[in-house]
Amino acid sequence: MTNTIPASSPRPRPNWPLLLLVLVGVALRLWLIAASPLDPRFSTADDGDYYRRALHFAVTGQYVDDSWLIRPPLHVFFFAFWLKLALLLGNPTLGVRLIQLAQVAIGALTIVLGYASARRLFASRAAGLWFAAFLALWYSFAEQPSVLFSELLYLALFLLHFWLLLRFDANGRRRDLALSGVALGAAALTRSPALYSLAFVVLWLLLRHARATHPEPQAGRTSATAGSWLALLGTIALFVACTLAVVLPWTARNYVVYHKLIPVDTLGQINLWLDLDSVDMRDKHINELRKLPQAERAGYALAKARAILAADPLRPFRPMWDTFRHIWKAQFVEDYFVKRSFFTRPLRATAALGLPGDLLWLAYTLAGLVGLARPPREGWHNRLFILAWLGYSFFTVLIFHVEPRYLLPIWTLLGLYGAWALSGIRRPSRKLAQPPGKKRGAWRSQLWILAQALLVAAFLALLLSYRNYPAIVAAGAAREWHMAAGDRAYAAGNYPAAEQAFRAALAAQPEFIDARASLALALAAQGRYAEGRALLKPNESRRSDVVLGALARDAGDLKAAREPLASAEGRAGEDIQLWALEWLRPPVTGTLALGGGFDLGYIDGFTEAESGPLGSFRWLAGNGRVVLPLSAPLRPGSSLLLRLASGRPGSVPLEVWAGGQLIGQVQVASGEWRTYRLPLPGNLAGQSRVELGLRAPAFVPAHEFAGSDDARMLSLMISQVRVQ
Numbered sequence: 001m002t003n004t005i006p007a008s009s010p011r012p013r014p015n016w017p018l019l020l021l022v023l024v025g026v027a028l029r030l031w032l033i034a035a036s037p038l039d040p041r042f043s044t045a046d047d048g049d050y051y052r053r054a055l056h057f058a059v060t061g062q063y064v065d066d067s068w069l070i071r072p073p074l075h076v077f078f079f080a081f082w083l084k085l086a087l088l089l090g091n092p093t094l095g096v097r098l099i100q101l102a103q104v105a106i107g108a109l110t111i112v113l114g115y116a117s118a119r120r121l122f123a124s125r126a127a128g129l130w131f132a133a134f135l136a137l138w139y140s141f142a143e144q145p146s147v148l149f150s151e152l153l154y155l156a157l158f159l160l161h162f163w164l165l166l167r168f169d170a171n172g173r174r175r176d177l178a179l180s181g182v183a184l185g186a187a188a189l190t191r192s193p194a195l196y197s198l199a200f201v202v203l204w205l206l207l208r209h210a211r212a213t214h215p216e217p218q219a220g221r222t223s224a225t226a227g228s229w230l231a232l233l234g235t236i237a238l239f240v241a242c243t244l245a246v247v248l249p250w251t252a253r254n255y256v257v258y259h260k261l262i263p264v265d266t267l268g269q270i271n272l273w274l275d276l277d278s279v280d281m282r283d284k285h286i287n288e289l290r291k292l293p294q295a296e297r298a299g300y301a302l303a304k305a306r307a308i309l310a311a312d313p314l315r316p317f318r319p320m321w322d323t324f325r326h327i328w329k330a331q332f333v334e335d336y337f338v339k340r341s342f343f344t345r346p347l348r349a350t351a352a353l354g355l356p357g358d359l360l361w362l363a364y365t366l367a368g369l370v371g372l373a374r375p376p377r378e379g380w381h382n383r384l385f386i387l388a389w390l391g392y393s394f395f396t397v398l399i400f401h402v403e404p405r406y407l408l409p410i411w412t413l414l415g416l417y418g419a420w421a422l423s424g425i426r427r428p429s430r431k432l433a434q435p436p437g438k439k440r441g442a443w444r445s446q447l448w449i450l451a452q453a454l455l456v457a458a459f460l461a462l463l464l465s466y467r468n469y470p471a472i473v474a475a476g477a478a479r480e481w482h483m484a485a486g487d488r489a490y491a492a493g494n495y496p497a498a499e500q501a502f503r504a505a506l507a508a509q510p511e512f513i514d515a516r517a518s519l520a521l522a523l524a525a526q527g528r529y530a531e532g533r534a535l536l537k538p539n540e541s542r543r544s545d546v547v548l549g550a551l552a553r554d555a556g557d558l559k560a561a562r563e564p565l566a567s568a569e570g571r572a573g574e575d576i577q578l579w580a581l582e583w584l585r586p587p588v589t590g591t592l593a594l595g596g597g598f599d600l601g602y603i604d605g606f607t608e609a610e611s612g613p614l615g616s617f618r619w620l621a622g623n624g625r626v627v628l629p630l631s632a633p634l635r636p637g638s639s640l641l642l643r644l645a646s647g648r649p650g651s652v653p654l655e656v657w658a659g660g661q662l663i664g665q666v667q668v669a670s671g672e673w674r675t676y677r678l679p680l681p682g683n684l685a686g687q688s689r690v691e692l693g694l695r696a697p698a699f700v701p702a703h704e705f706a707g708s709d710d711a712r713m714l715s716l717m718i719s720q721v722r723v724q
Contacts, residue, residue, distance in 0.1 A: 017129050018115050022108050025136030028353060029104045029145045035346040036146040037574040040096065044571045047148040051096070054079035058087060058095075059702045059711045068289045069297060070258075070266045073250060074189035075150040078102075083711075092700055092713045093621070096148070103145035106156050111135045113159040114416075120166045121378050122420045131419035134364050138415075139332055139350070139357030140408060150190050151405045155412060157187035158194065165201070169208060169382075174238060181239040185246025192264035193396055198243060200388045205236055207381035258295035266298035273301040275400045276308045276315055320398045327397065328462040330358040331404050333469065337476030341513040341541040344573045348480065361411065362463075364418035369459055371417030373451035375444075378420075386413055479508035483515060490522055490583075498522040517544040520551060525585045529555035538564070542572045543579070546600065550584050553598050566597045569608050577604045581627060588631040591722040594618045602627055605694075607712055614673055617719040619647070621712070622698040626721050628690045634723070636685040640678045640692070643720040646670040648699055652716055657693035659684050668696075668716050680723070690723055 040051035049066055057063050057080040063073065079099050086095035114135040119128030135141050144152040164180035167173070180201075188195035209232045247264065254262035270289065274282050285304075289297045308315055332354035336347045347354065376383040393409045400406075486501030502519035506512065520532035529551050536548045549564030568576050577600065584601035592602050595609035595616030605624030610617055640663070646652040651667040656678055664678045684690065696715035701708040 018112070018132055021115075021129070021132045021136045022111050025111050025142065026104055026108050028137070028142040029107050032143055032346070032350060032353075033100050033104070033146045035349045037346065037579065038147060038344055039574050040148045042569060042571070042575065043573040045573065048573075050076055050079060050148050050150075055083050055095070055711050056709060058084040060709050065294060068286055069270050070254065070262060070294065072150065072189050072192055072265050074186060075153050078153060079148060087700065087703070087711060090700070090703075092711050099148060100145050103152055106152055107141070107145050110141075110152075110156045110159060113156065113163050117159055117163045117166060118416055118419050120163065120170065121382060121416070122423070123377075124420065124423050126423035127420045129419075130422045131416055134360065134415040134419060135412075137357070138360050138364075138411075139354040140361075140404065140411070142353065142357075143350075149405060151408050154187055154190040154194070155408060157183050157190060158409070159412075161187060165204070166382075169379075174235070177235065177239055178242045181242030182246055185243040188243070188247050188264055189250055192267065193392070195243075195247060195264055197389065197392065198240060200385055200392070201239055202236055203388065204381050204385045205232065205239070207384060208379075211379060211381055260295050260298070262298070266301075269298040269302040269305065271400050273305040273308070276305055316399055323398050323402055324394075325462055325466055326402050327394075327407060327410070328459060329466050330361070330463070330469065332358045333472065333476075334467075335404075337472050337479075337509075338467070340511050341544070343541060344543065348483075351480075363422070364415045365411070365459065366418070366456055367421035368414030368416070368418035369455040370452045371419075371421035372414075373448060373455050374421070375448055386417070389413060475508050479505045479512060479515065482508065483518070486518055486522070490518070490525070495522050495525040499526070513541045513544050517541070517547045520547055521583060521585070524551050524554060542568070542574075542576075546572070546576060546580060547584075550580070550586065550601060554587050558598065562597050565600055566609070568600065575604075576600065577606065581625070586629070588629045590628060590630055590724070591720065592626065592628060593720055594718050606718070607714065615719055617645075617717045619712070620694055620696055620715040620718055622696070622715055624694045626692040626694065628692070628721070628723055630688050630690065630723065633686045633688050634680065634684055634690065636682055638680045638685070639724050640680055641720075641722040641724055642666075642676045642678070642718065643673060644668045644676055645673045645717045645719075647714060647717055648704065652696055654716060655693075655695040657695070658690060659687070673717075673719065675720075692721065694718075 038047075040047040042048070043051070049071075053064055053066070054076045057076065063076070065071065082098040082102055083092070083095035086092050086098055111132050115128040115132035117128075118131035119125055121127075161180050161183035164176045164183060168176040168180060184194055184197070184201070209229070251261070251263050254260065274285055277285065289301065292300055332347075332351075335342075335345065336351060336354060342348070372383075372387070390410060390413055393407075393413075397406055397410075482501045482505035486498045486505060489495070489498035489501060499519060499522040502515055502522055505515040506519065509515065516535045520535045523529075523532035523535075533548065533551045533555070536544050536551075538545065538548065545564045546568045549561045549568065552558075553561035553565065572579075580600040581602070581604045586601035589602075592599055593616065594603065594606065595611060595618045597609060597616075599609075599618075603618070603624065603626055605621055606618040607621055608618070610619070640656065640658065642654075642656070644654065644666075646668045647670075649670055651669050653665055654668050654676075655665050656663050658680055661681060663681060666676045666678065668674075668676070680690075698713040698715045700713060701710035
């Protein structure tokens with residue numbers, strides 16, 4: 001008797017194209033993180049709110065809601081996990097970077113999920129690769145890991161939910177359906193509209209069941225199981241139960257805390273009121289809400305919205321056409337060449353990806369519209385599911401307001417069908433089985449072609465009528481050419497040439513705030529402070545406010561300088577100390593008071609300004625720099641005087657560097673302010689600019705002092721630096 005050795009199944013071959021797309025996608029995301037100055041620690045927008053609440057949760061273990069509404073919590077928990085890890089590592093400033101790296105990993109997972117979803121939906125490896133390419137390469141997707149918003153996590157969870165739903169469609173395993181429900185529940189705790197899409201999944205299950213019970217020939221695809229209507233009800237109940245199992249604990253938490261039934265958040269009611277009323281009333285209404293208890297705000301806002309609708313039932317519909325047109329635009333061109341400011345985003349540094357990205361978006365959107373108007377090879381239950389999601393997404397955007405990140409679900413779904421259409425470019429699509437009668441089949445085919453043509457024509461009409469793109473790009477390119485020349489001249493100290501270049505940039509785009517701010521700096525560097533200040537208005541952009549305050553300070557108008565400089569760091573959205581040190585040209589001084597509101601442009605690496613009984617000061621955050629432009633060259637035998645105090649028990653060692661060399665170390669005593677003197681090296685004599693480096697071991701108050709929730713990294717308190 002001979003033993004037969006069973007043949008081993010062949011190993012799956014590596015999917016090299018997908019691996020390459022994932023690696024390229026990761027590289028692009030890391031590059032955008034490195035290029036971006038955005039930092040949620042200094043932001044008053046949504047990312048700043050998420051960061052502060054996540055940090056509070058990481059430090060104290062207590063979750064707090066936003067100060068004026070209740071938001072979904074899952075992304076805050078996600079951020080808090082990485083912030084907690086940074087705290088445990090003893091380096092809180094590492095937290096944002098850990099979050100960004102984790103988001104890069106989620107971005108890579110999203111690319112893989114996109115490939116798997118498209119391949120399974122259309123039974124096409126090529127469609128999967130085309131969709132993975134869109135997710136990997138398009139600027140708006142690649143940018144997401146560099147910012148702390150909810151959309152990245154939400155899209156990953158949605159694609160996971162959809163992929164599991166497609167797996168269930170193919171194999172009928174309830175485990176996949178249950179996990180799909182869990183993923184949808186998690187997505188709902190990231191963005192609440194996902195919860196109400198339960199209805200779409202129920203519709204999908206009903207259509208799938210009807211298709212299996214009464215099958216029609218559709219490209220050779222059949223359902224794995226039919227099942228009875230009773231089994232269908234059980235399937236629906238399973239999915240709903242798994243979704244609600246994730247959401248209901250949060251709903252219960254809201255009921256316990258606020259004694260109100262709040263399924264996920266109060267964004268819908270509050271935003272409805274804010275968006276129904278005029279834009280200039282928004283801040284006033286938010287302040288109204290802040291005066292109310294959190295539990296009463298949603299009901300108050302809903303009552304106000306109902307009153308507006310009762311007086312004017314057509315109010316939500318009047319701006320819809322303008323809002324709808326605003327959706328169909330080349331987003332990077334809009335941000336880069338049309339908007340009045342970059343608002344701190346690294347658009348210039350990343351234009352090499354952003355501008356081609358708009359062409360990528362155009363190709364996938366056109367192809368997506370064609371794909372949606374093709375015969376449903378993927379099955380009507382899947383087609384109607386996608387159309388329901390698209391309609392829902394459009395409706396929420398039209399009712400509320402358009403932000404580019406709110407449109408990402410729309411572009412994701414259009415990109416999915418665009419991938420299918422693009423995958424069939426090089427080979428003719430397989431013909432579908434025709435019903436009896438050739439004329440009837442030809443008539444149907446012509447209807448599909450007509451629908452495709454109408455959708456493409458409508459899209460192109462919307463896109464091309466919204467902006468004069470050739471003129472915008474031409475003017476924008478001229479502006480950028482002159483801005484780059486101006487920046488080079490300014491950095492080289494050639495301020496007249498910088499002035500000339502910035503004026504040329506303004507001639508190309510007169511309303512560009514960043515060019516006016518740069519021109520104001522070039523004028524101020526030539527001593528023409530009044531001319532520079534006249535170019536700027538308050539609250540135009542965060543950097544222009546810093547420039548306005550700095551020029552007032554440099555001109556001696558300390559009263560006008562105090563407010564914009566004092567508020568700059570908390571709302572800049574970036575490390576404004578680092579930016580100010582590079583771009584401001586403050587007055588010469590041998591004595592610098594820290595924390596008084598006038599030290600921007602001289603310092604980097606310090607916390608926000610504080611004051612105490614003995615005056616103002618700043619904490620050194622581990623490593624810092626102080627740059628003093630002197631009124632006269634440094635003389636031999638000069639000294640450095642530092643007024644310092646330690647905020648922790650025992651002395652703290654401080655290393656002091658000047659001109660790139662260590663000049664000494666001092667032991668800073670705890671509890672009282674003292675002035676420490678260090679001699680400056682003789683080889684620095686004759687220099688008119690002294691750059692000091694300060695290094696001291698850092699600590700986290702929340703780790704060292706019971707009851708503290710201060711998670712900052714602190715070293716020493718510094719109130720004055722003086723060269724004598």
